[in-house]
Amino acid sequence: MTDVSAVSIWDRERIWVTVGATALIFLGAIEALAVTTVMPVVSEALDGQALFAVAFAGTLATSVIGMVACGAWSDARGPRGALYAAVSLFVVGLVISGFAFTMEQFLIGRLVQGLGAGGQTVALYVVVARLYPAHLHGRIFAAFAAAWVVPSMIGPFLAGAVAEFLDWRWAFLGVAVLTLIAFVLIAVRLHGVDLGDGDASSGGGAPVRLLLAFIVALAAVSVGLSADLSPNAGWPVAASAVLVIGFAVVKLLPRGTLRSARGLPSVVLVRGIIAGAFFAAEAYIPYLLMEQFGFSPTWAGVALMLAAFAWAGGSALQGRYGELLGNRRIAVISIALILVALLAVLVTALTNASPIVIVVGWGLAGGGMGLIYPRLTVLTLAYSVPGTEGFNSSALSISDATGSAVAVALAGLAVATLGGGVHAFPVVYVFCIALALVASLPGLRLGHAAERP
Template sequence: MEQPKSIWGSDFRGVTLGIIFVVTAVAFEGLAVTTIAPGLSQELHGGHLYGWVFSAYLLAQLVGTVITGQWVDRIGPAKPFIVSISVFAIGILIAALAPGMLVLILGRILQGYGAGALINCVYTAITIRFDDSLRPQILAVFSSAYILPGLVGPYIAGLIAEHLSWRYVFWCILPFIFMSALLTTPAFRGLRASQGSDPKKGFLPSLLLAAGTGILITGLGKIPSLYGFILSLAGLVLLVFPLKKLLPEGTLLAREGLPATIASRGLFVAAYFGTQTYLVLALTALTGFSADTAGFAVASAAISWSLAANLQARLDKKDQGTGRRKRVLLGLTCMLLGVSATVPQGFITSEGFAFINAIVSQIVMGFGIGLAHPTSGAIAFSHVQDGEGGKVSSTLTVADTFTPAVGIGIGGAMIAMMETLKLSLGLGIFLALALQALIVVTSLIAATRLRGRESIVQSATKAEKW
């Protein structure tokens, strides 16, 4: 009797371990920066650029994602992986040595480009190496790779920042990058897509999208001035065309199928990271918690994310993928509850209540995205055609980077506007968190148009008959 295939079998173990090391390195860096950002922005006198610590990273990640996705389709993930992890490491080094906020943001740009390219290499390896029955398992492992960084990353980063310096956090990431490169590169060698497209075709649209988004975010931060309105409008006009070029047709309208999957995923990922960004700011700047304590609150989401991700893998194996759409909807409902609970943090003055509310809301939100994130990935990969692994991978990563950049950027602009209008920081944080709740509601609406695996299989069967 043939044994069921497993991602830990001898045929898949090398790639599985490689994926874990890459995701762990990128996740540790991302979660650590979330914790130390308030402190570093204060030390470098860049509070007005706080949102750019995250938006610059995410916009560069978008460019790296698109360019590398098409490159990987042509030659496989091995060489792009080596280039990407080198760029990522250089960005870490620049941030560790940054004398001012602008140099630090330059380091974040290189980190973002490298991280986007690395995750694209991982997604493409998943589409090439694993069939549909194994993808929920490997995507659950992908999510679980966040658990160690999620448990210890924010807390340890907070301790280092409190007792030494935030710069040491970046230095500590470099050994993880080295180990990831050493252990992952052999696993990616030999993986090839069946065909590919010219990476130059995605270069200009991705640059225009990043530039347009950056101009939009900058303009929003200058509102209510006329200059701010003009800049915001120019950015919005500039990003519309490349966004339509890079995403599946119908994504902006959440058309049924892959477009709705990408639209919903981009929105709920934006809400997750936006909520964490401004929750940490509320806990440190308003309630007076130390960076390590705020990091502990953020870490609680990673635990429930991992548990839910593994739960969805077991459920997917049991129902053979027929319940994927329902799991995404359930996950987003949980996310909405969790995110909504964080909205009052801008006005909570009790330390005890603020901390308990942060922990509980993060656990609920983490469980929700743990169900929705890997499941939406499995749905998206089920639409992959031959030779389009990198294309769909880059589309997923665009969804994971563009909307968080905009969501966090708009939240930062709201805070900047409150400062310009001489209003309270608490009101700005309240509005930024309320925006994240609205984004989840929109994602939930888009998710009602997802197509589960059973619908995709039926469509494919009909096409074959014709």
């Protein structure tokens, strides 16, 4: 018999898959966090301020397509082809963005990149399920979590330094090269390994879900592109697109999500709203610090590091005391911290107070997100039964990506309507405060792990 204690994610059979998969997660996180710092530089270099928001929202929107497509592909035919296709799209998107000479070209790269980013994470999870014994899943996912935490601490600073001292293009091209190296580690080890052929009959509803994902992504991108229209045309287009998203996303989420039904639907809804509030606000933190307070890209990146450390601390606190605090209390504390942070940024933007208030304040927001984000993941799994884990986990990710994409796009439209500049930033934070307040309703309806719908 095999000695279970001798089996490890670092043993000879799995070490290179572990290293490669963790590196892919790490590089995806580096790029996702780095782009927040370099986007003000990119939009100025390519004269694309009007498309600033859609460069964020578009990637999040197309990631929904990648999640649904690679999930269905992995279930029906196994994860190998899905992983290879997703990583290829991610790299191609990075190269297009890195070599772009217009904001439109850059945006195309970001859309392609989103397809790969959403798909590769789902495919990697299926690889883990097929290749690693169940008792190792906790360890490999802990490695993946660490691969997100470290970039959140160093990614914004590194990206700012690259943009300031080298060229912003290397923030994309450098990640593309490193991603290829990480992918080779996995591909070589997976060659000839039986990952299962999947079950072709499992993809019965996949075409409909994929069509809905396309509709959601197209509508989310339309919200972002509305910022390039006149306000009289942009707002009706954005409002129509948001309505389309609402109708299309219903079938991708648990029943009762949009009406905040108690339990899993509220868990999924909170994730989307609070993600929208946080990431729409954070997208404009470096922009605000550079435009209004004269920060360099490097120091604007450093300003986000405190929030990253606080996020890690909040996650650790939730992991240790989550059961003791309880779901409702965690939601209340988290949303309160995010509201205080948003108010601090708003007041600083309005009064031109010390930018240190923004840095410290945004640290509170990071702590709040660290508390609530992993708790929502835990609750999603707790509410799931065998056969629903994939759908529920996918729904949580779709809500996250869609909420972030729409919120960032609407914030960009508001900034464009006001003509940009420092006087437009307060509107972004008022909008995000409103979102955080809305999140408090489903936040009080999370229920308990034992309450299955």
